Amino acid sequence: MKASLWTAVVVFAIVAASAAACGGSSSNTPTTPTPTTTTPPPTTTPPTTTPPASTATITIGADGNASPLTVTIARGGRVTFVNNDTRSHDMSSDPHPEHTQCTELNQVGFLNAGQSRTSGNLNTARTCGFHDHNLPNNAGLRGSVIIQ
Numbered sequence: 001m002k003a004s005l006w007t008a009v010v011v012f013a014i015v016a017a018s019a020a021a022c023g024g025s026s027s028n029t030p031t032t033p034t035p036t037t038t039t040p041p042p043t044t045t046p047p048t049t050t051p052p053a054s055t056a057t058i059t060i061g062a063d064g065n066a067s068p069l070t071v072t073i074a075r076g077g078r079v080t081f082v083n084n085d086t087r088s089h090d091m092s093s094d095p096h097p098e099h100t101q102c103t104e105l106n107q108v109g110f111l112n113a114g115q116s117r118t119s120g121n122l123n124t125a126r127t128c129g130f131h132d133h134n135l136p137n138n139a140g141l142r143g144s145v146i147i148q
Contacts, residue, residue, distance in 0.1 A: 065140030072146040080118040083111035094129030096136035102128030122147045
């Protein structure tokens with residue numbers, strides 16, 4: 001019986017040694033870490049700003065209203081008024097009745113139906129109001145020109 005006990009101990013030792021040898025690997029070769037790659041943040045381009053146009057057109061429609069009521073132009077620019085209404089209009093600078101705010105707009109003046117006329121060069125950065133001299137309280141014919 002002692003022999004079978006010793007046989008069992010030897011078999012157990014061999015199995016344990018084999019399991020330990022198969023279970024892990026030890027290598028003396030150092031491993032190189034994988035380099036970390038980073039993605040740069042997306043580049044953002046600043047919003048593009050469109051410079052103001054050098055000209056603008058304001059049209060008086062068949063309904064008797066000006067459109068657009070506000071335009072923006074560059075310094076030195078001009079504004080053309082087009083009269084598509086069936087009646088005449090007398091476009092002038094604010095304030096009524098002096099018309100002194102932007103005298104360059106007074107060059108438009110009286111427009112018969114179907115006629116158009118352009119202002120003088122607006123050289124100073126400011127906001128100029130305009131209106132129909134004969135209908136100064138008509139909101140559809142009151143507007144502004146922004147000079148930048």
